[in-house]
Amino acid sequence: MVDVGAKNETARVARAGGSIYMQPETLALIRDGSAKKGDVLGIARIAAIQASKRTGDLIPLCHPIALTRVAAEFTIDDAANAVHCEVTAECFGRTGVEMEALTAASVGLLTIYDMCKAVDRGMRIDHIRLLEKRGGKSGHWLAD
Secondary structure, three states, X not given: OOOOOOOOOEEEEEEXXXXXXOOHHHHHHHHHOOXXXXXXXXXXXXXXXXXXXXXXXXXXXXXXXXXXXXXXXXXXXXXXXXXXXXXXXXXXXXOOOHHHHHHHHHHHHHHHHHHHOOOOOOOEEEEEXXXXXXXXXXXXXXXX
């Protein structure tokens, strides 16, 4: 792992997002809460938060971080037949939380896929990316 011992501890925030596209009927199951496995978005939210906390175990050479806050929001987009996910991860430390936010968004979307794959194997996860990063020596970065 990279030595971060000489870095200053600062408040660090990262936002990441992505989307999952599906058939209109699949989106209706999610919206109506009638998927066979239960509350798809509620379970995906918990999965995203759990994943953020396990990032150091999943990504080689990624520092384990004491997160102070993780929020996962899901938005249903009827026009695109999609669910959009946005995760905000925060900590006060010597290294950023970009990987935690990206991991959380990925796992949240994968959970939606897992819960709905029996009715729609053609779902597509797309656009996973860092949206914003604040804190540390490099300062503030915002995606175009």
